[in-house]
Amino acid sequence: MDKNLTADQHQVWDLEIKPQNSAFDLHLKDVWKYRDLLGLLVRRDFVSFYKQTILGPIWFFVQPLVTTIMFTFVFGTLAKIPTDGLPQPLFYMAGITAWNYFADCLTKTSTVFKDNADIFGKVYFPRLIMPLSIVLSNLVRFGVQFLLFIMVMIFYAVKGAHFHLTWAITLFPLVVVLMASMGLGLGMIISAMTTKYRDLAFLITFGIQLLMYATPIIYPLSAAPAKYIWLISLNPMSELIEIFRYGFLGRGSFSWGALGYSTIMTVAFLMLGTVIFNKVEKSFVDTV
Template identity: 35%
Template structure:
């Protein structure tokens, strides 16, 4: 007997259909490929743009915060201190912008054909990994320049990327599903992302929080997943810095929470997307 599809008014208890998402994995692949192919088409510098953003931010931060303001950097040279943070941060910021407005820009797609809509905000989460990987080139150059030899700690990076992906995807699901009904969210993202950067330990070390507000505040701060990811990145590339396992652990919990919440909000709102778009 053939498979029977049942179409009914959606109940809030509907389960997320992971099997169906898996069945559409080729679509995800081609959507990611489309993003990667299209993004730098008809531009002169091409993928060099993936470097320009973090490199220039690093230069500016090194002058403003490192030299002028004298922000502490745990004794690490400020350029590599900030660049190690800027790699995950740039990914997070760019992906959140793209993912948050992804449903709005793909309204012409999902109002015309059915496929698991989760693929739409998931696409930038994967396609922005290309820029992310390219920006490692500069990190390696900086490591040589400041003579930080690679250690076993580099194996920490896959775990950090996992935390980063979970947090970004979760937030992306959450925000995109709200933005399709309330466009304020889209404006809110462009407004909030730069502020979120100052909330993350990008221009200052997380140890500053520990010093000023104590251990409890420091651990609560870790729930912001970017904290563990950024501090972890620094520890992974700078041989003298210890791995902040506590922060990374708490950030992993924060990221998983974000992912689960985001996924469920998205799933709950999904049935309305075509009507409110």
């Protein structure tokens, strides 16, 4: 061994932080190494949601219940929009449960740079951990609201409502993954843009509401005017909502072609969002 080697040259480091040379270098191995941090962030998001509240985790049930009641009164009773022969509360809750997960992933991920600028500027960890923790913590919330949906299904089944499970229920895990990935991808794209254009943070809050009306949440796709169905079908979330209802309630439409389109669009958004997020994270501290 060369005796002239310095002490630093003999040291072996567990982690070396190096500059990224490519936007496609995602450091996925580092993300796996920091999986414990990912779990802690998920727990933090879940606990902080109901900390110092009177009702606590019950708020997970309140939001979909109140929204379902309002939709039933406004769109079902007043507007008399058909619900494919399903009980109105059950029809609306199916759409709300699925939509809320996508919307939460998108809105919360879209401000991840702005909301965590202080943490990002002080300590190193793979930045991709943060949006991933948002998606996983929202998955816990989705699980709670999904249980509420199942209880409503059981209630109406006991009352003799006409609906049934179909084979498409086996696609449920895929639908959840696609909703999460689409929300994550679009959220990271918007988050990267909000580092320079703060207006987008305000736009997304009501933009997500407008997008909901372009998705068959308050109406079945079969009830939409024929000349607008193609436009609604351009929304990748439309088929995912339809599959969700078709699988659990036996109502709605299913198309392998539409599912393939939603999958392709989701993968495209996720890849583009990850690359843009990875590129912006190197310099966003100077602009946020």
